[in-house]
């Protein structure tokens with residue numbers, strides 16, 4: 187693939203003591219693509235996300251995002267560079283209002299100073315007013331404007347996932363990393379989520395997805411990377427991955443083992 191990929195990951199490796207959680211994983215994403223990373227439980231998917239977002243240091247390898255090497259940079263630096271994420275277990279501020287959750291994402295990029303905010307200067311008030319208007323627009327685009335003053339905890343599960351994505355978008359990110367967004371969703375919510383991710387792509391966002399729900403993965407991914415026991419085992423179009431023997435074996439192997447364990 188082209189050298190000018192939006193995100194280019196080469197040979198990243200992460201060890202935890204004796205465990206090699208991720209070993210020599212490489213992948214690329216072009217602007218506007220929806221790319222998925224799949225693999226059985228414990229394959230190393232979340233560890234890859236944690237390395238991309240600066241939560242974990244990489245032991246080996248490079249991560250180039252938008253032309254900049256970002257491996258081992260601080261999470262805030264990476265968000266400012268345009269990459270933002272959601273979490274496997276929803277991490278909203280549950281006792282804050284919907285709009286406040288979005289504003290938290292937006293506040294990573296403020297140009298006013300500490301003194302501006304302390305004395306609530308005109309500059310501070312202008313920027314805050316603009317952020318509120320942008321947050322309302324964003325909530326409108328994800329279909330949550332009517333719930334902007336509700337507490338996050340009162341939203342149905344699927345809407346909480348959307349709110350998490352809205353908060354990620356509010357940071358100004360162009361690349362959204364979604365960690366199991368369909369987890370815990372009913373079929374109707376998963377269907378809505380697929381439409382929503384497609385709409386993000388249409389708006390020009392690039393999406394990297396970790397997901398166990400294969401109908402979601404197969405329906406919305408442009409390309410799929412598969413890892414197993416921390417190592418890359420396959421890469422291709424959804425139809426190629428669905429028919430790849432190594433992939434089927436990796437998943438069925440897990441099922442057989444689970445069956446034996448029970």
Ligand SMILES: Nc1ncnc2c1ncn2[C@@H]1O[C@H](COP(=O)(O)OP(=O)(O)OP(=O)(O)O)[C@@H](O)[C@H]1O
Pocket residue numbers: 202205206207225226227228229230231232233234
């Ligand atoms: N902080 C950590 N300390 C020690 N081991 C870890 C840590 N984080 C992950 N691991 C180990 O690394 C391996 C990969 O875990 P990871 O959570 O990345 O897998 P995953 O593919 O995201 O799994 P799942 O689909 O179940 O969420 C596992 O063996 C896990 O126990």
